[in-house]
Amino acid sequence: MKHGYSHLAGTLLVALGVCFSPLSRSMAQSSTSSDNTFSPGVTKDLLVGDFDFGASFTGKNNLQYDAPAVSLINLYRMNNFFFQAAIGGEFDDNGNPSIGVKFMNINYLLGKGWELRAGQFDAMPFGRFPRTFDPSWIWPLEGTPKGMYALGLTNGDFGVMLQGAQYLGNSVLRSFFYITNGPTLDSSTGLIGAPIIADNNKYKMYGVRFSLSPYALSNLEIGVNAAYTRGVGDTGTAFARVPLTMWAFDFNYAPTVESLDGFLRLRGQLNLVDLGNATYSGVNYKNNSSTYFAMVAYQPSMADSPFISKLMFSTMLSHIQVPTGADWGRPTDTQYDLGVTYWFNWRTNLKFNYSLTQHEGNAFYIHLGIQI
Amino acid sequence: MKPGGNKMKIIMKKFISRFRGMLFFLVISGFAMAVAISACSTTSPVVKNVSGAQLWAMKCQSCHNAPPPNQFSPQQWDVIIAHMKTYANLTQPEQDKIVAFLKQR
Numbered sequence: 001m002k003h004g005y006s007h008l009a010g011t012l013l014v015a016l017g018v019c020f021s022p023l024s025r026s027m028a029q030s031s032t033s034s035d036n037t038f039s040p041g042v043t044k045d046l047l048v049g050d051f052d053f054g055a056s057f058t059g060k061n062n063l064q065y066d067a068p069a070v071s072l073i074n075l076y077r078m079n080n081f082f083f084q085a086a087i088g089g090e091f092d093d094n095g096n097p098s099i100g101v102k103f104m105n106i107n108y109l110l111g112k113g114w115e116l117r118a119g120q121f122d123a124m125p126f127g128r129f130p131r132t133f134d135p136s137w138i139w140p141l142e143g144t145p146k147g148m149y150a151l152g153l154t155n156g157d158f159g160v161m162l163q164g165a166q167y168l169g170n171s172v173l174r175s176f177f178y179i180t181n182g183p184t185l186d187s188s189t190g191l192i193g194a195p196i197i198a199d200n201n202k203y204k205m206y207g208v209r210f211s212l213s214p215y216a217l218s219n220l221e222i223g224v225n226a227a228y229t230r231g232v233g234d235t236g237t238a239f240a241r242v243p244l245t246m247w248a249f250d251f252n253y254a255p256t257v258e259s260l261d262g263f264l265r266l267r268g269q270l271n272l273v274d275l276g277n278a279t280y281s282g283v284n285y286k287n288n289s290s291t292y293f294a295m296v297a298y299q300p301s302m303a304d305s306p307f308i309s310k311l312m313f314s315t316m317l318s319h320i321q322v323p324t325g326a327d328w329g330r331p332t333d334t335q336y337d338l339g340v341t342y343w344f345n346w347r348t349n350l351k352f353n354y355s356l357t358q359h360e361g362n363a364f365y366i367h368l369g370i371q372i
Numbered sequence: 373m374k375p376g377g378n379k380m381k382i383i384m385k386k387f388i389s390r391f392r393g394m395l396f397f398l399v400i401s402g403f404a405m406a407v408a409i410s411a412c413s414t415t416s417p418v419v420k421n422v423s424g425a426q427l428w429a430m431k432c433q434s435c436h437n438a439p440p441p442n443q444f445s446p447q448q449w450d451v452i453i454a455h456m457k458t459y460a461n462l463t464q465p466e467q468d469k470i471v472a473f474l475k476q477r
Contacts, residue, residue: 046444046451075451082454107454113464115457125461132459138436165463167416174461177401208401211461216418217426219434254434263433346437 046075049086052136054351054367066367067091071102080109086122103156114164120197122156125163125176125209126225127248127269129293130154136369140265140314142353143365145293146335147320151246151271155194157181157205170216176209182229187239190280190287190326192232192273201240203231211250220253232275239278247272262300265314269293285325293318299343312341333359347371419465424473427466435460446475 053068069090076083085104092098105119123130129148133139148154159180166173182205183192195205211223225248233239250269257264275287297314316337322328339353353365419427432438444452453471456462462470 044447044451046448073455075455077451077454082451082458084455084458105458107458109454109457111464113462113467117458132435163458163461165461165466167419167463170416170418172416172463176461216416217422217430219430221434252434256433343437346439346443 044077048073048075049372050135050137051370051372052368054142054365056142056366057364058361067095070372072372080111082107082109110164112164113166114162117161117163118159120156120158121161121178121180123154124157124178124180124207124227125161126151126154126207126227126246127250127271128221128223128252128267129250129269133267135371136367137347137349137371139369140297140312140341140349140351141295141316141337141339142351142367143335143337143355145269145291145295145316145318146333146357147289147291147318148269148271148293150289150291150320151183151192151273157183157195158197158199159204167216168212172213172216174209174211174213174221176207178205178207180205180207182227183232183244185232185234185239185242185275187233187237187278188281189328190275190278190285190323191328192244192275201231201233201235203229203240205229205244218253218255220255221251223248223250223252225250233278241276242278243276245274258302260298260300261302262298262309265295265297265299267293267295281327283325283327285323287323287326289323289326290321291319310343312339312343314339314341331359333357335360415465419463419469422469424469424471428470428473431460431462431466431470441474441477444474446477449474 049070049072051068051070054066056064056066058064067090069088071086071088073084073086083106086102087099088102089097089099101120103120103122105117105121107115107117109115123134125131129145134144157178157180159178161176161178161180163174163176165175181195181197181199182203183195184200185191186193205227206229207225207227209223209225211221213219213221225246227244227246229244231239231241232244233242248269248271251267253264253266255264256262270292271290273289277284277286280287293316295314295316297312299309299312301309303309314337316339317334318337319334320330320332322330322332334357336356337353339351341349341351343349348370349368351365351367351369353367354362355365356362428441429438441449449471453462453467453474457467
């Protein structure tokens with residue numbers, strides 16, 4: 001019955017998307033010819049997306065093309081209602097094409113900076129990286145920070161969310177509150193995995209994010225994130241009552257520095273994951289893990305040379321700490337990245353990236369990212 | 373003790389045990405929201421004197437390159453600002469000023 005409700009909610013969201021999309025287009029055309037008004041509300045629709053493709057060199061004569069990936073995002077707004085859905089297409093490891101819904105949610109703008117949201121979210125407000133920096137046309141390096149997607153929650157989730165931003169004197173407080181299905185658990189390895197719409201147990205994930213921009217006229221933002229669920233394993237198994245507590249701390253700052261003729265991007269995030277004790281494949285260990293990254297990027301955007309002004313230089317340190325005794329198929333590892341990105345325009349980049357890892361070997365990447 | 377008092381206690385205990393996580397979340401969130409609502413304001417004297425162009429450059433640039441205003445129509449900017457709200461969690465004055473600037477082109 002519980003799963004039935006989940007399916008019903010999913011079906012309703014799909015139906016809303018299918019109905020709104022063609023309808024909104026016809027409304028948008030009508031609205032253009034009638035001074036943007038269409039009774040009973042004003043409707044607006046937009047199709048955007050992103051594309052990325054690249055290649056990696058991991059040694060002499062070892063060139064490998066990365067599978068191209070594309071996603072299309074439909075955005076639709078009618079007064080205070082806002083609907084967004086994304087479909088993504090890519091090739092799997094065997095070269096077979098796959099298409100799937102990446103996210104689909106409906107949002108109501110409550111006013112005064114508050115918004116109520118429901119559906120499938122593409123990335124949860126748990127830190128900054130997956131939610132705002134990950135698209136290839138935004139992130140200046142080819143690779144994602146080490147271990148960032150080892151957290152199940154970062155892959156998106158299904159549920160409801162309230163978010164808002166308010167002034168606190170001359171500071172800005174941005175808040176998120178959410179209740180979602182929560183991650184799943186691979187009981188053979190102790191790794192948490194992506195949430196699924198047909199929830200695997202009766203326990204929900206409760207999460208909050210607070211971030212503070214200490215000065216309203218600066219884009220410095222410091223965030224604290226917490227999420228908790230009483231159980232992550234499948235119903236009916238010994239893992240159903242294994243609790244999960246996660247914390248993340250993040251910062252983001254992108255100042256313009258006139259003395260450097262350009263701007264900097266300073267970003268970082270620390271994730272702490274604490275799964276309750278359990279025995280995985282006969283091994284009992286303390287299932288605590290952590291990941292972090294720190295990135296600095298510099299673009300001399302005010303340089304006299306047009307070519308130089310379109311270059312961005314970036315470097316990143318990232319790390320994953322795997323629990324002692326865990327059989328995760330990946331070791332505790334640290335990665336260093338150096339990159340040069342050329343921006344053809346504000347939404348198209350070509351990246352050259354050298355990546356050094358302690359355990360997985362080094363690689364050189366070339367990558368193209370486009371927002372379409 | 374009233375008849376049924378023990379039964380009520382047991383029901384309450386079961387309820388608290390069953391919904392402990394949710395209650396914890398609601399109490400913490402409610403407290404945080406109460407503090408936020410009482411202490412926060414929907415505007416700031418500093419932001420009142422800032423132009424939409426300044427906010428556009430500052431806020432967009434914090435995550436990605438700022439798109440030029442002429443890239444999208446005024447109707448499309450209304451949609452995009454709602455999309456950006458879901459990611460950047462902009463305040464109401466930030467949304468209003470940025471979209472007004474982008475629509476001027």
